[in-house]
Amino acid sequence: MTYYNRLVKSGISRRAVLRGMGAGVAASTLALPTYLRAQTAGTIKLGYLTPATGPLGLFGETDGYTVQKIREHLGGQLVSSNGNTYAIEILERDTQSNPNKAAELAGDLILNEEVHLMAPASTTDTILPVMEQSELYEAPCISSGAPWQAVIMPRGGGEFDWTYHFFWGLDEALNTFVGLWNGLETNKKVGMLFPQNIDGETWGNDSYGLPVPTKAAGYDVTIPGYFQPRTNDFSAQIAAFKEAGAEIIGGITYPDDLKTFVTQCNQQGFKPKAVTVAAALLFPGGVEAMGELGNGMSSEVWWTPAFPFPSTLTGQDSRALADQWETDQKRQWTQPLGYSHALMEVAIDILKRSTDPLDREANREAMAATDITTVCGPVKFAGTPHKNICTMPIFGGQWVKGEKWPYDLKIVDNSVNQLFEPEQKIVPLAW
Structure with missing residues (x-):
């Protein structure tokens, strides 16, 4: 508490x-x-x-x-x-x-x-x-x-x-996620991944959380049961996303949980076009921990070079x-x-x-x-x-293969704030 x-x-x-x-x-x-x-x-x-x-x-x-x-x-x-x-x-x-x-x-x-x-x-x-x-x-x-x-x-x-x-603000971050997804050709079906804690309850809230702008933008939303942090089994969530035909995953996780989830998605043949989560993808180490599967992950961007x-x-x-x-x-x-x-x-x-x-x-x-x-x-x-x-600028970003470092974060969406142009366009996950 x-x-x-x-x-x-x-x-x-x-x-x-x-x-x-x-x-x-x-x-x-x-x-x-x-x-x-x-x-x-x-x-x-x-x-x-x-x-x-x-x-x-x-x-x-x-x-x-x-x-x-x-x-x-x-x-x-x-x-x-x-x-x-x-x-x-x-x-x-x-x-x-x-x-x-x-x-x-x-x-x-x-x-x-x-x-x-x-x-x-x-x-x-x-x-x-x-x-x-x-x-x-x-x-x-x-x-x-x-x-x-x-x-x-x-x-x-x-x-x-x-x-x-x-x-x-939270509302701007949520709309940034939708802006990222609007940059891809998908079936507009989103599976949402939330932990059973205060962050999950906030981001998953039906009144002001991520489902609100997502549904307003015309996306179908599937939210299976919230997962316990540090779980080693996302089979139930992956099965629900598969059944719903979700081509996008959004939500909030921390690095260890995202690594487990993405690894199991790959093992179980579930390969969405975008995985966009808060928290886990803020820092380079969280992306690097996923190895090759970190390429193409997306999130909100506070600041970059x-x-x-x-x-x-x-x-x-x-x-x-x-x-x-x-x-x-x-x-x-x-x-x-x-x-x-x-x-x-x-x-x-x-x-x-x-x-x-x-x-x-x-x-x-x-x-x-x-x-x-x-x-x-x-x-x-x-x-x-x-x-x-x-309120300050917030953008949508995607982690891509880097030259000096394993991955670099590129701004790919400016739909919430137009202070400057994106560095490149978002691309689907390669898997």
Whole structure:
């Protein structure tokens, strides 16, 4: 059961729980002499939280690297639009992929470290509890790396004063899947694969999940029983897809489950023209794990080296960022890299534009007025679809044989966002 479901089940409000979690931190802060609690004159503190370790570590693996690059670029100083030069500290914290730890760390950064801006990076389990603490203790918070509904709706969906977020939404991701399938000649029959967990329940929901835009686009949908994560037998699902004549598979899985499913499809003679799933295909390792069967897999795309926007900090384009990562880390670029950089771009831009970057109120006003084009695209809080949200570009992608690495992710569909043209057209799975 997730952190948030446990709160609901217990009958205790999130605000009450978070206030309790921060009580010890607040008490220790109040016990300090005034001169120790005072803000360090001329030093801006930026709190950066990431799931650097734990089961969500792949989402946070580019954060520490990017933060260090930005530190080096800034040289420990920030020149504000008010004409002053400030020292700047970026305080990194590892949430360990644990929402309770994220809330605890956020409370400490806000109340003890007295940071001037919070920046939680990537995944709902990191961002949502940090947002809750930031709203509760009135600290400006800018975030990215989770579908916006996941960090707005659990808090009631209303407007907020201290927390802003830029990323695409679940609805846009779902429509991206349909856009991918529209690029193929098929019988318009889709089999859907969902795990028996919160992700499966969300993506498979008949009111707002993947079946909704798929049916609206004229596709027939078959949903057999949800599978247990880490199962070693997908025979029932494959049999149902065969009987329905499905030529497309869509849904959400994690890498090990997708590898098992695709391997058994091949063994049992079920060879759809497209396998398009979320989560499992975000990272190169998940595709490589399938060997030759990984060729042609498709998914949503957050960011790739094909994005054409230069960094407002370093001037590098996305290709240069990816190349630098691969040279430095000896590993293939990965989608969160772009958003690690974009989050730092927006955070630094807020502090530069603030009339007083040592004042949280001034930083909140600068955050709400953000209007910047990052390596991931334009960020501006214009009031739609929500006061505190800016939706970002999302595309459809297909993994193809690479030259430098086993597979590379190419943008093949721009039906949801037309900021730039696809790199190539989607092709059916070869099997």
